[in-house]
Amino acid sequence: MKKPKLVVVGNGMAGIRTVEELLTLAPDLYEITVLGAEPYPNYNRILLSPVLAGEQEFKDIVLNPLSWYEENGIRLHLGKSVARIDRHRRTVVADDGTEEPYDRLLLATGSMPFILPVPGKDLKGVISYRDIYDTETMIATAKAKKHAVVIGGGLLGLEAANGLKIRGMDVTVVHLGEWLLDKQLDVTAGQLLQTSLEERGLTFLLQKQTAELVGNDAGEVTAVRFKDGDEVAADLVVMAVGIRPNTALAESAGLHCNRGIVVSDALQTFDPRIYAVGECVSHRGVAYGLVAPLFEQAKVCANHLAQLGIGQYKGSLLSTKLKVTGIDLFSAGDFMGGEGTEDIVLSDPAGGVYKKLVIKDDQLVGACLYGDTADGAWYFKLLREGRKIADLRDHIMFGESAIGDAGVQGQSRAGAMQDSDEVCGCNGVCKGSIVKAIKDKGLFTVDDVKKHTKAASSCGSCTGLVEQILMNTLGSSFQETPKTKAVCGCTDHNHGEVRKAIREHHLTSHKAVYDFLEWRTPNGCATCRPAVNYYLISTWPKEAVDDPQSRFVNERVHANIQKDGTFSVIPQMKGGVTNASELRRIADVADKYHVPMVKVTGGQRIDLLGVKKEDLVSVWKDLGMQSGHAYGKSIRTVKTCVGSEFCRFGTQNSTQMGIDLETMLANMWSPHKVKLAVSGCPRNCAESGIKDVGVIAVDSGWELYVGGNGGIKTEVAQFLCKVKTSDEVKEYSGAFLQLYREEAYYLDRTVHYIARVGLDYIKQRVVDDAANRKALYERLLYSLEGLPDPWAARIAGAQKNEYIPIKLVTAGEPA
Amino acid sequence: MNAPLNTEQWLRVCAVTDIPVLGSRVVERDAGNIAVFRTATDNVFALLDRCPHKAGPLSQGIVHGETVTCPLHSWNIDLSSGEARAPDVGCARRFPAKVENGDVYLALG
Ligand code: SRM
Ligand SMILES: Cc1cc2nc3c(=O)[nH]c(=O)nc-3n(C[C@H](O)[C@H](O)[C@H](O)COP(=O)(O)OP(=O)(O)OC[C@H]3O[C@@H](n4cnc5c(N)ncnc54)[C@H](O)[C@@H]3O)c2cc1C
Ligand code: SF4
Numbered sequence: 001m002k003k004p005k006l007v008v009v010g011n012g013m014a015g016i017r018t019v020e021e022l023l024t025l026a027p028d029l030y031e032i033t034v035l036g037a038e039p040y041p042n043y044n045r046i047l048l049s050p051v052l053a054g055e056q057e058f059k060d061i062v063l064n065p066l067s068w069y070e071e072n073g074i075r076l077h078l079g080k081s082v083a084r085i086d087r088h089r090r091t092v093v094a095d096d097g098t099e100e101p102y103d104r105l106l107l108a109t110g111s112m113p114f115i116l117p118v119p120g121k122d123l124k125g126v127i128s129y130r131d132i133y134d135t136e137t138m139i140a141t142a143k144a145k146k147h148a149v150v151i152g153g154g155l156l157g158l159e160a161a162n163g164l165k166i167r168g169m170d171v172t173v174v175h176l177g178e179w180l181l182d183k184q185l186d187v188t189a190g191q192l193l194q195t196s197l198e199e200r201g202l203t204f205l206l207q208k209q210t211a212e213l214v215g216n217d218a219g220e221v222t223a224v225r226f227k228d229g230d231e232v233a234a235d236l237v238v239m240a241v242g243i244r245p246n247t248a249l250a251e252s253a254g255l256h257c258n259r260g261i262v263v264s265d266a267l268q269t270f271d272p273r274i275y276a277v278g279e280c281v282s283h284r285g286v287a288y289g290l291v292a293p294l295f296e297q298a299k300v301c302a303n304h305l306a307q308l309g310i311g312q313y314k315g316s317l318l319s320t321k322l323k324v325t326g327i328d329l330f331s332a333g334d335f336m337g338g339e340g341t342e343d344i345v346l347s348d349p350a351g352g353v354y355k356k357l358v359i360k361d362d363q364l365v366g367a368c369l370y371g372d373t374a375d376g377a378w379y380f381k382l383l384r385e386g387r388k389i390a391d392l393r394d395h396i397m398f399g400e401s402a403i404g405d406a407g408v409q410g411q412s413r414a415g416a417m418q419d420s421d422e423v424c425g426c427n428g429v430c431k432g433s434i435v436k437a438i439k440d441k442g443l444f445t446v447d448d449v450k451k452h453t454k455a456a457s458s459c460g461s462c463t464g465l466v467e468q469i470l471m472n473t474l475g476s477s478f479q480e481t482p483k484t485k486a487v488c489g490c491t492d493h494n495h496g497e498v499r500k501a502i503r504e505h506h507l508t509s510h511k512a513v514y515d516f517l518e519w520r521t522p523n524g525c526a527t528c529r530p531a532v533n534y535y536l537i538s539t540w541p542k543e544a545v546d547d548p549q550s551r552f553v554n555e556r557v558h559a560n561i562q563k564d565g566t567f568s569v570i571p572q573m574k575g576g577v578t579n580a581s582e583l584r585r586i587a588d589v590a591d592k593y594h595v596p597m598v599k600v601t602g603g604q605r606i607d608l609l610g611v612k613k614e615d616l617v618s619v620w621k622d623l624g625m626q627s628g629h630a631y632g633k634s635i636r637t638v639k640t641c642v643g644s645e646f647c648r649f650g651t652q653n654s655t656q657m658g659i660d661l662e663t664m665l666a667n668m669w670s671p672h673k674v675k676l677a678v679s680g681c682p683r684n685c686a687e688s689g690i691k692d693v694g695v696i697a698v699d700s701g702w703e704l705y706v707g708g709n710g711g712i713k714t715e716v717a718q719f720l721c722k723v724k725t726s727d728e729v730k731e732y733s734g735a736f737l738q739l740y741r742e743e744a745y746y747l748d749r750t751v752h753y754i755a756r757v758g759l760d761y762i763k764q765r766v767v768d769d770a771a772n773r774k775a776l777y778e779r780l781l782y783s784l785e786g787l788p789d790p791w792a793a794r795i796a797g798a799q800k801n802e803y804i805p806i807k808l809v810t811a812g813e814p815a
Numbered sequence: 816m817n818a819p820l821n822t823e824q825w826l827r828v829c830a831v832t833d834i835p836v837l838g839s840r841v842v843e844r845d846a847g848n849i850a851v852f853r854t855a856t857d858n859v860f861a862l863l864d865r866c867p868h869k870a871g872p873l874s875q876g877i878v879h880g881e882t883v884t885c886p887l888h889s890w891n892i893d894l895s896s897g898e899a900r901a902p903d904v905g906c907a908r909r910f911p912a913k914v915e916n917g918d919v920y921l922a923l924g
């Protein structure tokens with residue numbers, strides 16, 4: 001049987017997403033043909049801004065390479081614009097005469113930038129910002145010309161302005177509204193945004209109405225003139241004042257359009273053979289301009305094209321983010337508020353943080369966040385679900401982490417789960433067993449549940465879910481974890497208080513701390529002792545004496561305990577670089593001590609697993625390498641890529657930079673483990689984006705990122721600043737790490753610390769305040785100076801007893 | 816829990832100062848190693864070096880008060896009885912131990 005023909009007009013994000021969804025549902029149903037006006041395969045339009053800003057290249061943003069079309073048997077006509085639909089003969093005709101018959105037609109023609117109808121709009125140098133062509137024009141102009149004017153202070157306009165500024169132009173943004181992003185932010189957040197963009201060198205003209213674009217004899221734009229008579233010079237004018245659904249083709253075919261091609265909840269137009277998705281569509285009177293709703297449309301439309309007929313698109317709620325590196329803003333829903341709504345506002349303009357939540361009838365209806373957007377997704381979820389928030393109200397402003405452990409998918413999931421659904425993957429605990437334990441044993445807190453069921457007691461990523469189950473099971477008797485938790489059952493003091501007492505009262509020993517703070521136990525417990533030990537040695541370096549008995553076995557014996565009581569040994573291999581002699585010694589050790597497994601770790605070095613404790617010291621001696629600290633709340637590795645020495649894309653010597661950092665940080669103890677990476681270019685082969693400190697080399701220097709984490713909950717590192725020299729890399733990252741060492745609570749990774757104090761605070765202390773940065777850096781170097789390599793120290797005889805078992809000489813004891 | 820033990824044969828294993836305060840030493844034995852713990856008050860306790868949970872080496876744990884926390888999954892074991900502290904349930908075999916004139920003796924009977 002011949003397959004029916006599906007023709008897609010528009011090779012953009014919504015159209016191709018629909019095809020992808022269709023292919024997963026019904027791979028062989030149609031013979032598919034795609035016609036696209038642009039001469040490129042489908043690319044990620046959203047990422048034009050990073051391309052403009054020089055953070056990515058066009059080839060990085062291609063979503064479906066030509067091979068994808070081929071592999072899926074899709075016929076593709078590039079650079080052909082469909083001029084006509086003949087609905088009687090059921091064909092489309094392109095501008096070059098190409099004709100394609102269809103059984104089903106999908107229109108995904110996107111939208112057109114709106115061009116202000118002012119004199120001079122057709123001058124050379126006046127462009128919009130929609131496609132790769134516009135982007136390339138901007139990049140080329142920036143190389144030759146100086147003055148850029150962006151008309152429109154919305155998302156697109158600001159991203160264009162930021163990119164042009166980075167490309168070296170003087171940029172003025174002209175905006176009709178009272179504040180920037182007036183459709184996405186309230187006035188306070190808008191002003192914060194304006195301040196940070198001004199700090200980057202952008203100029204703003206607000207409440208200015210463009211009257212005319214002035215040109216020269218060659219027909220090139222030279223200036224923008226306003227209603228009030230003012231004028232600014234311009235070699236390039238970018239109009240980013242809005243978009244209009246691209247309905248010309250549909251209208252000419254007689255399809256009903258009303259500010260968009262009108263579609264049903266099945267994404268069907270008034271002609272049942274013709275579907276439409278994307279920005280060209282008007283659904284229930286709304287035309288969307290962001291991809292999230294378009295992808296929802298794509299899913300539903302694909303379902304109908306696949307003849308399953310069960311999807312229904314009911315409209316979407318939108319949320320907004322601005323893609324300007326280093327600026328965090330988020331808004332969703334009715335963030336302006338008004339009659340019948342209440343606001344919860346947290347405002348710290350000096351710290352650059354502003355959060356506003358709008359509540360109506362006990363539901364979150366809007367959110368506007370600036371500076372700290374970590375909880376945007378969570379608020380958006382609450383908003384979409386329309387969940388009653390009475391129980392969250394007290395701490396909703398502090399984000400999801402104040403509710404559950406920065407919970408994985410938490411909230412409503414718990415209620416919907418079956419008793420047999422697994423909650424804790426680490427320990428294989430199901431919801432049913434947790435509910436039973438809560439009821440039978442009368443448990444009230446997450447800690448109780450951890451103890452009794454082991455759920456959430458390993459990696460902790462299900463803590464949020466466990467908390468939910470507790471809430472659901474107990475209703476109002478649920479006891480939340482207090483906001484500032486005591487360190488452990490031995491004391492009522494929290495981490496901040498303990499640390500403060502140690503600093504302010506110059507406490508330098510465990511005993512002094514326990515006496516001064518009136519600990520309930522004589523010598524603490526396995527939870528508080530390691531924390532107190534860290535606070536002591538980090539607050540009073542060279543003064544407080546490290547207590548090995550207060551360290552977890554791994555840190556006490558400088559190797560990692562295994563489930564069978566043997567240990568793993570990971571020697572330092574700075575930057576992942578080794579040589580034949582080291583490899584030979586590792587091989588010899590593996591043979592000599594019958595090491596059961598030799599493994600390359602995820603941290604770019606080699607692990608000898610299964611070493612007996614009594615062999616540890618001689619293994620270290622035979623290796624003749626330094627401790628890799630793979631066992632500690634300490635510096636771990638600095639991953640690197642090959643960098644400019646070998647790689648054709650490398651811009652700096654990232655390998656050497658990594659080695660230098662690892663050398664500088666050797667033997668550093670920290671609140672939790674610390675991992676770094678240095679990549680030689682933004683391709684980021686060393687995965688700098690998920691490290692506590694990530695360094696990315698660019699042509700003009702180094703970009704520093706902080707607070708990344710590839711562990712239990714993956715966190716992308718945030719941009720801290722850009723520096724020029726490798727000495728600055730050391731100074732800035734050293735200062736950041738020292739701040740973390742001095743202020744973070746024990747067992748908080750950098751991401752948790754930053755979440756507590758805010759990135760702006762870090763920037764203030766490390767980037768803006770040069771004197772403070774230098775002081776931090778010096779304190780770091782001071783506390784590291786003279787620290788011995790622990791393996792070398794043990795080889796020299798330190799804590800000898802620890803490694804030597806007592807052998808019984810008497811024979812004949814009963815087995 | 817523990818079977819009656821023959822305490823007639825006390826065996827010297829080391830000096831009490833050979834064990835770190837709030838630490839332990841391992842006594843090797845074919846029938847299973849023994850962990851000898853020393854508390855802050857110089858009391859000495861001996862347990863089979865096998866956690867009742869999943870056989871973790873208790874000798875490697877952190878000692879606090881009269882408790883050791885197993886290094887593998889943090890069960891807390893009472894040093895004097897070998898019993899796991901609530902809510903965990905289980906028992907590590909206990910051996911009589913004493914300090915005399917600065918020397919540590921165990922009864923392995
Ligand atoms: C050996 C290694 C796996 C491997 O074979 O590759 C490893 C092994 C362990 N990791 Fe890991 N991790 C190893 C790389 C990683 C990485 C990848 C990396 O470093 O690039 C990650 C994610 C990156 C990150 O940390 O941001 C990683 C995230 C974790 C976590 C989760 C940390 C978090 O904050 O979410 C833990 C648990 C913890 O630290 O509390 C963990 C804990 C552990 C422990 C120490 C568990 C334990 O306490 O016993 C494992 C020891 C196994 C053993 O029996 O010796 N391991 N671990 C890797 C050693 C790298 C090295 O050379 O130092
Ligand atoms: C610079 C920039 C940044 C953006 N940033 C974000 C963001 O951060 N987040 C977000 O959600 N959204 C963002 N957007 C919006 C997002 O890119 C669009 O919502 C999305 O691309 C729309 O998809 P679409 O398929 O409807 O239209 P498009 O992706 O524009 O695809 C339509 C395609 O149809 C082609 N076409 C039109 N008419 C015809 C015809 N007659 N014949 C053949 N082909 C035709 C067009 O050439 C075009 O290639 C951004 C947009 C831009 C321009
Ligand atoms: S090595 Fe890491 S990921 Fe693998 S089992 Fe151990 S802790 Fe889990």
Ligand code: FES
Nearest residue numbers: 866869871885888
């Ligand atoms: S083996 Fe001791 S707690 Fe698991």
